[in-house]
Amino acid sequence: MPFPSPPWDMQGQLWLTLFRSRGSADERPPGVYGVALVDYQPGSVLTYGELLVARPQRVKSGRDKGRHVTVTDIWVDSVESLNGGRALWAIPKDLAVFDWSPGGSRGGVEATVSTLTQSPASSGPGQMIASAEFSAPRLLMPRVPFNGSTWQPRDGSSVVAKLKGSSRTFPVKGSWTFDPDGPLAWLGRAKPIASVVMRDFRMSFG
Numbered sequence: 001m002p003f004p005s006p007p008w009d010m011q012g013q014l015w016l017t018l019f020r021s022r023g024s025a026d027e028r029p030p031g032v033y034g035v036a037l038v039d040y041q042p043g044s045v046l047t048y049g050e051l052l053v054a055r056p057q058r059v060k061s062g063r064d065k066g067r068h069v070t071v072t073d074i075w076v077d078s079v080e081s082l083n084g085g086r087a088l089w090a091i092p093k094d095l096a097v098f099d100w101s102p103g104g105s106r107g108g109v110e111a112t113v114s115t116l117t118q119s120p121a122s123s124g125p126g127q128m129i130a131s132a133e134f135s136a137p138r139l140l141m142p143r144v145p146f147n148g149s150t151w152q153p154r155d156g157s158s159v160v161a162k163l164k165g166s167s168r169t170f171p172v173k174g175s176w177t178f179d180p181d182g183p184l185a186w187l188g189r190a191k192p193i194a195s196v197v198m199r200d201f202r203m204s205f206g
Helices: 077-089 186-191
Strands: 008-021 032-038 048-059 066-078 093-102 109-115 123-134 145-152 155-172 173-178 192-203
Touching: 008 145, 008 173, 008 186, 032 109, 048 093, 048 145, 048 155, 066 077, 077 173, 077 186, 093 186, 123 192, 173 192
Parallel strands: 066 093, 066 145
Antiparallel strands: 008 032, 008 192, 032 048, 048 066, 093 109, 109 123, 123 173, 145 155, 155 192
């Protein structure tokens, strides 16, 4: 299925919690991981939901030298996004079902992300991956710029994708539940550090 050419111009809402992990049985290194729930909204080249886990990645030499983030786990509810993420930037996207609902206070959100039961055409969710709840007052914050890059391994080489944008970012209260039998069970043993929302972000990626 076709997907947009890069860069992808995106906008929407992003809720992020930082976790400190001591490592896990699947050989994930210990350290800080960011877990983000993203709602890409109208005005983006594609509109879809996304759940991702990423960690800091420092490349010490070569053409990719510098500080990046590496996406370790990611799910979306768009086949176009899945195909584009994998083909363009080696981002290991999988498909999932997203169930969104407003949170308990202004600017809040609740969401549950589950695996597909059988195929992208399936209408029902399978095993829960994670659920999250964020609640925060809508604060008047200035729009501030951000930039960075992803670094992903592919076939003995690597792919770097740059991103830049702006958002209204402020701290929020967030809580996560990870299915103990699901792919992110290891995060259930990690310690949450802090949560933020990137309100009305605008971003160019790729």
